[in-house]
Amino acid sequence: xxxxxxxxxxRLNRSGKAVIEVExxxxxxxxxxxxxxxxxxxxxxxxxxxxxxxxPKPKIYAAPLxxxxxxxxxxxxxxxxLEMIEPSSTVLLSTxxxxxxxxxxxxxxxxxxxxxxxxxxxxxALFQTRIKVILxxxxxxxxxxxxxxxxxEKYLSEYHIDLLVTGCDGADAxxxxxxxxxxLANLEKLSAKVSDKVIVITESRKFGRKALVKFAEIADxxxxxxxxxxxxxxxxxxxxxxxxxxxx
Amino acid sequence: xxxxxxxxxxRLNRSGKAVIEVExxxxxxxxxxxxxxxxxxxxxxxxxxxxxxxxPKPKIYAAPLxxxxxxxxxxxxxxxxLEMIEPSSTVLLSTxxxxxxxxxxxxxxxxxxxxxxxxxxxxxALFQTRIKVILxxxxxxxxxxxxxxxxxEKYLSEYHIDLLVTGCDGADAxxxxxxxxxxLANLEKLSAKVSDKVIVITESRKFGRKALVKFAEIADxxxxxxxxxxxxxxxxxxxxxxxxxxxx
DNA sequence: GTTAAAGATGTTAAAAAATAACATTATATT
DNA sequence: AATATAATGTTATTTTTTAACATCTTTAAC
Numbered sequence: 001x002x003x004x005x006x007x008x009x010x011r012l013n014r015s016g017k018a019v020i021e022v023e024x025x026x027x028x029x030x031x032x033x034x035x036x037x038x039x040x041x042x043x044x045x046x047x048x049x050x051x052x053x054x055x056p057k058p059k060i061y062a063a064p065l066x067x068x069x070x071x072x073x074x075x076x077x078x079x080x081x082l083e084m085i086e087p088s089s090t091v092l093l094s095t096x097x098x099x100x101x102x103x104x105x106x107x108x109x110x111x112x113x114x115x116x117x118x119x120x121x122x123x124x125a126l127f128q129t130r131i132k133v134i135l136x137x138x139x140x141x142x143x144x145x146x147x148x149x150x151x152x153e154k155y156l157s158e159y160h161i162d163l164l165v166t167g168c169d170g171a172d173a174x175x176x177x178x179x180x181x182x183x184l185a186n187l188e189k190l191s192a193k194v195s196d197k198v199i200v201i202t203e204s205r206k207f208g209r210k211a212l213v214k215f216a217e218i219a220d221x222x223x224x225x226x227x228x229x230x231x232x233x234x235x236x237x238x239x240x241x242x243x244x245x246x247x248x
Numbered sequence: 249x250x251x252x253x254x255x256x257x258x259r260l261n262r263s264g265k266a267v268i269e270v271e272x273x274x275x276x277x278x279x280x281x282x283x284x285x286x287x288x289x290x291x292x293x294x295x296x297x298x299x300x301x302x303x304p305k306p307k308i309y310a311a312p313l314x315x316x317x318x319x320x321x322x323x324x325x326x327x328x329x330l331e332m333i334e335p336s337s338t339v340l341l342s343t344x345x346x347x348x349x350x351x352x353x354x355x356x357x358x359x360x361x362x363x364x365x366x367x368x369x370x371x372x373a374l375f376q377t378r379i380k381v382i383l384x385x386x387x388x389x390x391x392x393x394x395x396x397x398x399x400x401e402k403y404l405s406e407y408h409i410d411l412l413v414t415g416c417d418g419a420d421a422x423x424x425x426x427x428x429x430x431x432l433a434n435l436e437k438l439s440a441k442v443s444d445k446v447i448v449i450t451e452s453r454k455f456g457r458k459a460l461v462k463f464a465e466i467a468d469x470x471x472x473x474x475x476x477x478x479x480x481x482x483x484x485x486x487x488x489x490x491x492x493x494x495x496x
Numbered sequence: 497g498t499t500a501a502a503g504a505t506g507t508t509a510a511a512a513a514a515t516a517a518c519a520t521t522a523t524a525t526t
Numbered sequence: 527a528a529t530a531t532a533a534t535g536t537t538a539t540t541t542t543t544t545a546a547c548a549t550c551t552t553t554a555a556c
Contacts, residue, residue, distance in 0.1 A: 002533090006320040020513090030535050035514075045356045050298050051543085052513075058306030120368055123388055135395055137385025137403045140371055147383055155385045155403055250504090268542090278506050283543075299514085300542075 001044075004029070005037050009046055012056050019053040073227050076248035077201050078102040080225050081165065084199070084246075087111050089162040092191055095119035095146035095184070096167030098201050106131065116159060118152060118187065120145040141181070148183035153190050164195035168202050170211035173237035176218050178211035185213035192216055199223045204230040204247075218243055249292075252277070253285050257294055260304050267301040319349075321475045324496035325449050326350040328473050329413065332447070332494075335359050337410040340439055343367035343394035343432070344415035346449050354379065364407060366400055366435065368393040389429070396431035401438050412443035416450050418459035421485035424466050426459035433461035440464055447471045452478040452495075466491055 001009075004027055011026075012018045018038065024031040038054045041047035047054040078101045085091065093099050093115050103122040106115070110130050117123055118136040126133045138152025166188060170178035177200060179185050192198050198221040207230065218237075223244040235245050249257075252275055259274075260266045266286065272279040286302045289295035295302040326349045333339065341347050341363050351370040354363070358378050365371055366384040374381045386400025414436060418426035425448060427433050440446050446469040455478065466485075471492040483493050 001320075001323075010320070032515095032536080033534055036534085045352070048296075048298060048303060050296060055296060055306070058303065120372065120383075124368065124393065127388065127393060128390055133388035134399065135368075135383070135385055135388055137383055137395075137400075140375065140381035140383055142376055145372065145375060147385075151382065151403070152385075155399070280507080280544095281505060284505085 001040070004033075005040060008034070008037050009041055012041070012047060012054060017050070017053060017055045018047075021052070023053070073203050073248075074098045074101040075105070077203070077225050077227060078105045080246055080248050081199065081201055082106070082109065084223075084225075085111075085113075086162070088113055090114040090116065092159075092161040092164045092195055093117045093119070093122055094164070094166035094188060094191060095122070095144065098167040098203065099165060100125065102165065102201065116156075116161065118147045118156075120147075139183075141183075143181075146184075148181070148187050152187055156187065156190055156194065159194055161191075161195040162197065164191050164198045166191065166198070166200055168200060168206060168211075168215075170209040171200075171202060171206045172210055173207060173218065173234035175210070176214050176220070177216045178209075178214050180211040180213070182213050185215040188215040192220055197222045199225060201225045203227055204234075207231070207234050249288075252281075253288060256282070256285050257289060260289070260295060260302060265298070265301060265303045266295075269300070271301070321451050321496075322346045322349040323353070325451070325473050325475060326353045328494055328496050329447065329449055330354070330357065332471075332473075333359075333361075334410070336361055338362040338364065340407075340409040340412045340443055341365045341367070341370055342412065342414035342436060342439060343370070343392065346415040346451065347413060348373065350413065350449065364404075364409065366395045366404075368395075387431075389431075391429075394432075396429070396435050400435055404435065404438055404442060407442055409439075409443040410445065412439050412446045414439065414446070414448055416448060416454060416459075416463075418457040419448075419450060419454045420458055421455060421466065421482035423458070424462050424468070425464045426457075426462050428459040428461070430461050433463040436463035440468055445470045447473060449473045451475055452482075455479070455482050 008018065008023060008027070011023070020031050020034050020038070023034045027034070038047060038049055041054065042049050046057055048057055074097065077098060081102055082105055091113065093103060095118055100119065100121050103115070103125040107125050107129050112130050114132045114134065115126055116134045116136065118138065123133050123135045136147055136152050137155050138147030139149035141148055168177040169180045179188060200221050202224070204226045219241045221243055223246060224238060225246045228247040230245070230247055238245050256266065256271060259271070268279050268282050268286070271282045275282070286295060286297055289302065290297050294305055296305055322345065325346060329350055330353055339361065341351060343366055348367065348369050351363070351373040355373050355377050360378050362380045362382065363374055364382045364384065366386065368383070371381050371383045384395055384400050385403050386395030387397035389396055416425040417428045427436060448469050450472070452474045467489045469491055471494060472486060473494045476495040478493070478495055486493050
């Protein structure tokens, strides 16, 4: 990378964008030269070419965080859960999109509490709040920004948790809760074991969809928070197990 | 925003990019329609139009993340370090801006190796590459997205590392290396202990600036990689300790 | 139900931008 | 200085984007 390319990259990072004609003027070179420079920067993962120029390459870790948009349904569930949280308690918040929505809500509340999680997006969402955040170490999954594996389990086994809050990929009112990753299922089982109380938060549409691995029986949990489209029969089956059901 | 635009945004966020012709095909509409949709998404701050399509709008995150831009000096140091890395080795990459620059370089190379780190940005930068990433658990610092504390130390103490790569906040050619956080210093000391080899990468301007806590003597490290503005006297003092110095 | 209006989508010609190919200039090497 | 090599500039060609307008769809009013 030559002097001009470096300065171009610096200007790009400083201002957030580069316009070919403007840069060609600034450096006193042909626009073709700037085109070649931007091509070079893109090739090296430092920039992304846009319509008439380029922008800095979006940092990789930002993208997955943006992926999980908060849906209206998830936000309602999160608000319902918030009412049930004891201030100053220690909560284990497992990876998932609904739990992430809840974490974003918590960040706004800024309560003095401790959150333990295996999700990088959740930890990031709680960054620079009054909440003390402990991230469980482990192997980074290639499918999502969270940590699982034996090391994660070992790490977690030394904690004692007041409340576990987790989501699920699938649920059945008689069978229990499912996730699509075996490693994650193991971690979830252990999480429930070290926690005094377990709450599952999930959209009602997850009911009837079984995923790869079961990580908990219905009776293993203390409460389920879901939206108001939960079928009456499912609700009946759950409460029969002594599990509380809260809807939005 | 209509149904198609919603789904288009969804696909955009999921895959990280949208190509006009591909999307037109997928939705069974004219490419002009997708152009109009992307124009709309850009206008609403949800996407940035690129050469033949668009990417999701890079969200600006907390200041500490954005400040860590790759500078030309850091990139040169990172390139120099890359030449010295054994493929398939296990490297402990400590938190820092220079180490983050190196991680970004590594992500482009996509070598089959294992990286252990206590930095969330570093772990994220290596997400979805062939590199196996292990994130050390611990307490999230409020000043930067990394993990420290007794739990982190306990976690780390069970590993054996080929090579530790770390930066520093301050350095002195006679006294050693400094950082501004006591917890981090403790972790750094332990990191050096569990590693066969230690390389410090740092900009030469850090020399002569002492920070709060010393975490290593000069003689504790095997090599230092810095830029070519390192003073001759500093270089002399370092090599006298049997420590190799590489400059860009 | 009909009809007008507004909005969305499709089509195509014109404009703009990007590329490729080659010419020229600068830089490095011997 | 001669030569090779790399970088930059120029321009013709191709591709992409835009703008303008035609057509189709939806909505709302009557």
